Amino acid sequence: MTAAHTLAVEGLTLGYGDRTVIESLDLLVPPGQVTAVIGANACGKSTLLRSMSRLLAPKKGHVLLDGKEVHRMPPKQLARTLGLLPQSPVAPEGITVADLVGRGRHPHQRLLARWNADDDAAVAAALDATETAGLAERSVDELSGGQRQRVWIAMALAQQTDLLLLDEPTTFLDVSHQVEVLDLLTDLNRSRGTTIVMVLHDLNLAGRYADHLVAMADGKILAAGTPAEVLTEDTVRAVYGLENRVITDPASGKPLVLPLGRHHVLA
């Protein structure tokens, strides 16, 4: 098991130019657990994750990793502990899958030190886990959306960080690959104690896979807690403005949200 790191956000205000997206937000990421962040489009989920991984400087407040400000840490040092898979990562043109996944090893390489057997093993394990080994020599540009997403996940895994932030890791994936990726992240959490924070739009997968749920609306945290505490009809209505019913998932015993609409109502 890895040492559990604490990642906390205190009084964080974020925005772009004059616009404030998140104001005075506090959040403690439970160490060694899987946290899912849910919320409507544009509520600030990606903005929060980017700031937690040092890519967006706070207007006010702090992001603290083990009590130290991430925005004051050297990027490479932070990247050995905390990895981010952004929502829409951009690959250098023409790069192969193997080279892209290999870039996940960058934080571990010292100046002038050569690529070593640990790097090879980490890349091979990441390709294997994401079933992308067969794509290793292909150019990332020519992959399908789902293949490319799995390659980005492989790159994040190759970084072998104790904390992993993933912004919509299941986008573009078919249902079986979604479950596979979430199973894989669960394995990583259970076997290595990796702390995981992921943005998910699928409430039912979020309810199944997360220990801790954070529901955001308009740059604020509306509810946080276990899936049973957060995935209630009232909270889902408040977060998304959506009529819904919550029943029990027969496979996990967790809440299962049935979205309703004008054409589908329940008696």
Ligand SMILES: Nc1ncnc2c1ncn2[C@@H]1O[C@H](COP(=O)(O)OP(=O)(O)OP(=O)(O)O)[C@@H](O)[C@H]1O
């Ligand atoms: N680079 C940027 N410059 C200016 N405004 C931005 C930028 N990135 C995001 N925003 C704005 O900040 C707000 C929050 O965006 P953010 O990407 O954090 O939302 P999100 O919750 O991740 O949404 P989604 O579910 O659609 O990914 C939105 O109004 C968005 O238009």
Ligand SMILES: [Mg+2]
């Ligand atoms: Mg987003």
